[in-house]
Amino acid sequence: MKKTPNVSILLLWLLSISGREDVQTSESPPAPKISLIPMWRILLRGNATIVCKAPLFPMFHLYLEKDAQNLIIPTEGINGVAYFLITNVSAEHGGMYKCCYNSSSLSHSKCSGLLELLITDPDLPRPNISLTPRKMIHLGITVTFQCSAKGPIQGFYLHKNGNKLDSQSVKLDEDSVIFSFTDVKQTNGGRYHCSYKSSSYPFISESSNEVELFVVDPTFPRPTISPYPMLLVTPGGNITVTCKSKGSFMRFYLQKSGDEMPQQSLETKGTMVKFHIKNASESHTGEYSCRYSTLSEPFVVSKMSNLTQLVITVPHLPKPNISLIPYGIAELASNIRIECTANRSGSRFYLYESRTKKQLQIVITAGSMVYFPFNNLTKGNGGSFCCSYMNQSEFFTSSETSDDVTLLVLDTLLPKPNILPKNMEWIPLKRNISITCQCQYLAAKFFLQKEDDQMPFQTLKAKGTMATFIISNATSAHEGKYKCSYSSTSYPFAISSPSDFVTIQITDPTLLKPSISLSPKVMVILGSSIIIPCTVHDLNNTFHLNSTFYLYKIGYEKETQAVKPDNDTAMFPINNAMEKHGGEISLQLQTPTSVLDVRNQ
Structure with missing residues (x-):
C-alpha cells in the first residue's frame, strides 16, 4: 500500500497477559511500566518518547525492545525513569514494544507489558459506532457499543475520552463487533469512539464518530x-x-x-x-x-x-374573548370570575399572567366558555391576565391569546392620594390638560379614573411619589369629574382609595356667545319671581337647535338648571326669590359637540 506524507501514527499500549517471558515470584522485583509522550497520537515524521519506569536498584539499566529484538542501547535510569526518543517516526516503527531492566543484583531481566505502535491510514474508511440504548442510562443497566466498518479487518479498538479502553479481534469476513458493559456504574460515563486495525499491518483507521454515555x-x-x-x-x-x-x-x-x-x-x-x-x-x-x-x-x-x-x-384558531365578572375594582375577600369564550366547543382553556405567559389555571369543557374563579381575593391576586384555548386533540398548538384584562383589588389601608389642581378653570377646546396625583409613599403605578367609569382609563408607572397625567387635545367628551389612586411597589395591582374629585369643563371659543339679562331689570324683592333670559344672536343661522343652556351660580355648580331653547332663546325662571339666589351667575351653552361658557352679573 502506498503511503502519503501526511500519514500519522497512533501508539496503543497493551498489557501482556499471556506469553510473559518472566513470571514473577513473590521474591521477584516488580516489572517496569511503559508509557508514551504524547499519550496516544503522533504525526508521521514526528517524535515519540517512550518512558520506562523501574524500581530503584543500584547500577540498574533500562533498555527498549521491539518485536523481541533489542532496539536501543541500554540506558541507565535516573531516579528509576528512562526516556527513549524515537525521531522521524515512520511505518518501519510499527510493532510491539516493551522495556526491560537489569542490574548486578538480578540474575535475569524484568520486562514491562507490551506497547503496540500502529500507523493511522487516512485512506481507510472511518468506522461507525452506535450505543444501545441511546439515552440517559440508570445504574445497573447493560449497554452495548457496536463498531462497524468496511474492508478486511483484524480487530476493533474501543476508546473512552481518547484513551484505548478495550480491543477485540474479528474474523476476516466480519465487519462489526460488540463491546458490552454490564451493570453500568458512574465511572462508565464518558465519550466513546472506536477504530480498527487493517489486515495490512501495522495500519489503523481514523477514529469513528463519538457517542456519549450519560449515567444517572x-x-x-x-x-x-x-x-x-x-x-x-x-x-x-x-x-x-x-x-x-x-x-x-x-x-x-x-x-x-x-x-x-x-x-x-x-x-x-x-x-x-x-x-x-x-x-x-x-x-x-x-x-x-x-x-x-x-x-x-x-x-x-x-x-x-x-x-x-x-x-x-397557530393562526387557524381565532383568539378568544376575555372579561372580568363583576367588572370593576374588586374588594378584598370578595369573589370574582374571569370569563373566557371561544368560537368552538370541546376545548382546553388556559389562563395566563399576561407579561410572562405563566400558566395559572386550566379548565376542560365540552362547551365554548369557561370561568376561572378567584375566591376570597387577597392583594396578591391582582394582575393582568389573558387566556387561550386548544383543541383537545392537539397538545402543543394553541389559539392566540386574548386581549388583556386587569384585576385591581382595593387596598383600604393605603392612605388616599392628593389630586392637583384641586379647582380647575374652564379649559379651551383642544388644549392639553395636566392632572397630578401625589401620595406619601413610593408607588408602583398611578391610576386616573372618571367618576362614572368602573375602571381607570389611564395608568402610569411611578417614578417616585407623584405622576402627572396628560389629556391631549381636549374635547367635550373629556368633561367630567376625575379622581386618582395608586398602588404600592409590593402589590402593584392593589390600589388605594381614590383622591377627591377634580372637575374638567371645556369651552369652545368658536360658538356664538349668548347674552344674559334679568327681567325685571330692577332690584329683586324677596319672594318675587324673576326670569333670566338667554339668547344667541345668530345672524348666519349656524345655531344648533339641539343645544342646551345651563344656568348656575358661581361656586354652586352642582345646583344647575338646564333648558332647551325656543329657537335661539332659553328662559330660566326663579320663583320665590331668596337671598341665596343673589350673586354672580354663569351661563353655559352646550351643543352636541361643543360648550361655551359666559359669565354675567
Whole structure:
C-alpha cells in the first residue's frame, strides 16, 4: 500500500497477559511500566518518547525492545525513569514494544507489558459506532457499543475520552463487533469512539464518530425548570428556559422528550442557567426537562426535572374573548370570575399572567366558555391576565391569546392620594390638560379614573411619589369629574382609595356667545319671581337647535338648571326669590359637540 506524507501514527499500549517471558515470584522485583509522550497520537515524521519506569536498584539499566529484538542501547535510569526518543517516526516503527531492566543484583531481566505502535491510514474508511440504548442510562443497566466498518479487518479498538479502553479481534469476513458493559456504574460515563486495525499491518483507521454515555445518579437532587408547567410562544418568538439546582459549579443539560440525547448544555459557576431557543416554530413544540452534572464528572447526571410543555400559537384558531365578572375594582375577600369564550366547543382553556405567559389555571369543557374563579381575593391576586384555548386533540398548538384584562383589588389601608389642581378653570377646546396625583409613599403605578367609569382609563408607572397625567387635545367628551389612586411597589395591582374629585369643563371659543339679562331689570324683592333670559344672536343661522343652556351660580355648580331653547332663546325662571339666589351667575351653552361658557352679573 502506498503511503502519503501526511500519514500519522497512533501508539496503543497493551498489557501482556499471556506469553510473559518472566513470571514473577513473590521474591521477584516488580516489572517496569511503559508509557508514551504524547499519550496516544503522533504525526508521521514526528517524535515519540517512550518512558520506562523501574524500581530503584543500584547500577540498574533500562533498555527498549521491539518485536523481541533489542532496539536501543541500554540506558541507565535516573531516579528509576528512562526516556527513549524515537525521531522521524515512520511505518518501519510499527510493532510491539516493551522495556526491560537489569542490574548486578538480578540474575535475569524484568520486562514491562507490551506497547503496540500502529500507523493511522487516512485512506481507510472511518468506522461507525452506535450505543444501545441511546439515552440517559440508570445504574445497573447493560449497554452495548457496536463498531462497524468496511474492508478486511483484524480487530476493533474501543476508546473512552481518547484513551484505548478495550480491543477485540474479528474474523476476516466480519465487519462489526460488540463491546458490552454490564451493570453500568458512574465511572462508565464518558465519550466513546472506536477504530480498527487493517489486515495490512501495522495500519489503523481514523477514529469513528463519538457517542456519549450519560449515567444517572439517583442520589442527586432533582433540578427545577421554569416556566412550569407550560410555556406559550408565538411563531418566530424567542424562548428562555431556566434550570436551577441546589449546588454550584454545574453543567446543565436541556432535553426534549423523544430525543435520545440533550439538545443543549451549559456550564455555570452558579446554581442556574438559561437556555435560549430562537425563532420558535412548531418543530420546537413538545415537553422539555433538564438535568445537571458536576463539572468534575460531566457524564454522571441527576434525575430529570419536571416536564414543561412548549406550546406555540397557530393562526387557524381565532383568539378568544376575555372579561372580568363583576367588572370593576374588586374588594378584598370578595369573589370574582374571569370569563373566557371561544368560537368552538370541546376545548382546553388556559389562563395566563399576561407579561410572562405563566400558566395559572386550566379548565376542560365540552362547551365554548369557561370561568376561572378567584375566591376570597387577597392583594396578591391582582394582575393582568389573558387566556387561550386548544383543541383537545392537539397538545402543543394553541389559539392566540386574548386581549388583556386587569384585576385591581382595593387596598383600604393605603392612605388616599392628593389630586392637583384641586379647582380647575374652564379649559379651551383642544388644549392639553395636566392632572397630578401625589401620595406619601413610593408607588408602583398611578391610576386616573372618571367618576362614572368602573375602571381607570389611564395608568402610569411611578417614578417616585407623584405622576402627572396628560389629556391631549381636549374635547367635550373629556368633561367630567376625575379622581386618582395608586398602588404600592409590593402589590402593584392593589390600589388605594381614590383622591377627591377634580372637575374638567371645556369651552369652545368658536360658538356664538349668548347674552344674559334679568327681567325685571330692577332690584329683586324677596319672594318675587324673576326670569333670566338667554339668547344667541345668530345672524348666519349656524345655531344648533339641539343645544342646551345651563344656568348656575358661581361656586354652586352642582345646583344647575338646564333648558332647551325656543329657537335661539332659553328662559330660566326663579320663583320665590331668596337671598341665596343673589350673586354672580354663569351661563353655559352646550351643543352636541361643543360648550361655551359666559359669565354675567
